[in-house]
Amino acid sequence: xxxxxxxxxxxxxxxxxxxxxxxxxxxxxxxxxxxxxxxxxxxxxxxxxxxxxxxxxxxxxxxxxxxxxxxxxxxxxxxxxxxxxxxxxxxxxxxxxxxxxxxxxxxxxxxxxxxxxxxxxxxxxxxxxxxxxxxxxxxxxxxxxxxxxxxxxxxxxxxxxxxxxxxxx
Amino acid sequence: xxxxxxxxxxxxxxxxxxxxxxxxxxxxxxxxxxxxxxxxxxxxxxxxxxxxxxxxxxxxxxxxxxxxxxxxxxxxxxxxxxxxxxxxxxxxxxxxxxxxxxxxxxxxxxxxxxxxxxxxxxxxxxxxxxxxxxxxxxxxxxxxxxxxxxxxxxxxxxxxxxxxxxxxxxxxxxxxxxxxxxxxxxxxxxxxxxxxxxxxxxxxxxxxxxxxxxxxxxxxxxxxxxxxxxxxxxxxxxxxxxxxxxxxxxxxxxxxxxxxxxxxxxxxxxxxxxx
Numbered sequence: 001x002x003x004x005x006x007x008x009x010x011x012x013x014x015x016x017x018x019x020x021x022x023x024x025x026x027x028x029x030x031x032x033x034x035x036x037x038x039x040x041x042x043x044x045x046x047x048x049x050x051x052x053x054x055x056x057x058x059x060x061x062x063x064x065x066x067x068x069x070x071x072x073x074x075x076x077x078x079x080x081x082x083x084x085x086x087x088x089x090x091x092x093x094x095x096x097x098x099x100x101x102x103x104x105x106x107x108x109x110x111x112x113x114x115x116x117x118x119x120x121x122x123x124x125x126x127x128x129x130x131x132x133x134x135x136x137x138x139x140x141x142x143x144x145x146x147x148x149x150x151x152x153x154x155x156x157x158x159x160x161x162x163x164x165x166x167x168x169x
Numbered sequence: 170x171x172x173x174x175x176x177x178x179x180x181x182x183x184x185x186x187x188x189x190x191x192x193x194x195x196x197x198x199x200x201x202x203x204x205x206x207x208x209x210x211x212x213x214x215x216x217x218x219x220x221x222x223x224x225x226x227x228x229x230x231x232x233x234x235x236x237x238x239x240x241x242x243x244x245x246x247x248x249x250x251x252x253x254x255x256x257x258x259x260x261x262x263x264x265x266x267x268x269x270x271x272x273x274x275x276x277x278x279x280x281x282x283x284x285x286x287x288x289x290x291x292x293x294x295x296x297x298x299x300x301x302x303x304x305x306x307x308x309x310x311x312x313x314x315x316x317x318x319x320x321x322x323x324x325x326x327x328x329x330x331x332x333x334x335x336x337x338x339x340x341x342x343x344x345x346x347x348x349x350x351x352x353x354x355x356x357x358x359x360x361x362x363x364x365x366x367x368x369x370x371x372x373x374x375x376x377x378x379x380x381x382x383x384x385x386x387x388x389x390x391x392x393x394x395x396x397x398x399x400x401x402x403x404x405x406x407x408x409x410x411x412x413x414x415x416x417x418x419x420x421x422x423x424x425x426x427x428x429x430x431x432x433x434x435x436x437x438x439x440x441x442x443x444x
Contacts, residue, residue, distance in 0.1 A: 001181055003189075003219075006174035027177035027220070030211075049170035050208040054274060063248065063277040069207035070278070073177050074200075074222060118274055139359045140272030 004073060014075045016041065017085030025072045031065075032056045034072035035082060043083035043113050047142070054141035057114035058082050064121045083113035086120065095165070096120060096158040103154035107145030115141050119155050127163050131156060172210035179222045183229065183308070186221050186335065191310040193219045195332040200224075202246055204271060204279035205287040223335070234259075238303070238340040247276040247284070247294075260341045262301060262350040262368055266293040269352075272360040282336045285321075288328045291363045291382035293354070295322055299387040300368035300379035301342045305330075308337040322386040348372045351438035353431045354382075357418070364419045365427035369435030371443060376436050378404075383411040383424050394440075404432045 004010045009024035016039060023038040032049070035041040035058070047053035049068045056067040059081040086094045093101065096119055106112040115138065122129065122137045129137075134155050138148055180186035190197050196218035200206055209215040223229055229244035232253065239259050241250060247270055250256060250263070257264040270293050271279055284294040285305060298305075298318040305321045307314050307330055321329045330336065344350070354366035363382045370377040371394075379389035388411060392403050408428035413421035 001179045001185075004177040006176050006218075026174065028172040028174050028210075030171065033171075050211050051204065051275065054272075057274050060278075064274040065278050066204075066207075066274060068211065069203050069275075071177070071200075071203070071207075071220075073179070074203070074224070076179070121277075122273065136268075136359055137273045140274040 010073065012072050012076050014077060015079045017081055021080075023072075027071065027073050029072045031058070031067040031070040031072050031075055031080075034075075035067060035080075041082050041084055045110055045113055047110070052142070053111070053114075054118065055111050055114045057117045057141070059117055059121055062121065062124070064118050081117070081120075083116060086116060094120075095161050096123070096155070099154040099158035099161070100151070103150040103157070105146060105150040105154040111141055111143045111145075115143070115151060119151075119158075123155070123159050123162060127159060127166070129155070129159055170211045172207075173213055173216045175210075175217050176219045177222065178219065180226055183223075183226055183337070186223050186226060187308065187310040187333075189219065189221050190335060191333050193217075193221070197221055197332075199243075199286070199335050201243060201283040201286075202279040203283075204275045205283060205289070229337070234343075235340070238342050240306075240338045240340045241281045242338045243280065243282040243336055245281055247271070247279050247281055248273075250281055251276060259343050260297075260301070261344055262352055262370070263294075263297050263341055265350065265352040266297050266366075266368065269293050269354055269359070269363070269366070275360075282339055285339050286328065286330065286336050288322055288326050288386065289362070290325050290385050290387065291366065292387075293352075293363065293366055293381065296366055296368050296379050296381035296387040297352070298339060298341065299389050300370055300377060303342055304340045305336055306338045306340065307331075307334040309333040309335075313337070318387075319389065325385040327386075345372070347443060349439040349441065349443035351435040351442065353435050353438075355427055355431065362418075365424055365431060367428070367431040367435045369432070369439035371436060371439040373443075376440070378407065378432050378436055380407075380411060380428055380432065383408075383413045383428060392436075400433060400436070401429070404429045407432070 013022045045055040047055035051066045051069045198217040200220040200222045229242045251267045354363040366381040368379045376392045381387045408425040413424035
């Protein structure tokens, strides 16, 4: 592959929430900034920009990733999922989102997008998690409003609902 | 909190990466999972002229079994190793320590070899490599060489790796019959950097304790089989020899205390699970 020069912009293509996306970036542009400033996907929030707070967590090929610790050019050809892709339709929340709402698992909402993406990935691999395992997943996020307990309750309830739905399919 | 400009090369083969590294010298950095390099770029603690992305090199994505070791290549992510169903029987110590490495959200990106290259003195993966007497396999355009873990880690974030070399793989010795293993760490929260982490390896003749987070690199010491006050005294001497220092996370005294208490805990646990 040709070397991408620092000072010029290069085309990057990936799939964002199921739709093809293409944009031009310098190699140093972070995935957070590409999502927010170039693609208008401002649901991914930027907290600390060094991988500590977890606000910018997105899914890259189904696995969680700090978008602030990912260069946009690293995402070339990948499947990116962000909070904008969680709800099945504009008028309906996902099961996990609805559980968050029911349990008041968010207040200011700044950290919520990242946490939902983490839990989305975790529940996909671990449909019947314990509260302890969920606490460990949430240790990768900082929330200053909720004290985390309602998130655990919401995630447990969503997991149960998702398992139930899987049986009835 | 934005990186300074750099060129970016997504290498498609090991040869391409090594040629670019050879040319770039100290101005070039290898980019794998990015979980330690990206924060340093964002904070501009590192300003390389060239990043060489090795994650799409097919030859670097293998986990292979050798006679005595499991060999993990440079592009293998921590989550992949942790999800390996046989890891607990192959390298029980690594299986015990990996859940403590960063978070679910960083293990999915970070690599085993990247943590070794970064050489943080409190990191769990270098600690395991030192405890198990593993080896680092380095490669440059001109040569390959193997370095023992104890010789590889030189100081705080300093290793024996040359500017023109990359870590091609690391080899963790497989579980040996008659050996027991244990790991424990203390940090402020799960996933934070360890204040002190200890790994114990015990067989019929010796006890080996490796400690991270105290000295400038992970350090191991072998003891004969000890218990009671003899073990206390040996651990106390080791704790002092590591020359702990005060910092914002913990005092030197607390670190020494953790070496004594966690050290004893992992050695006893390792002795108890000897198979």
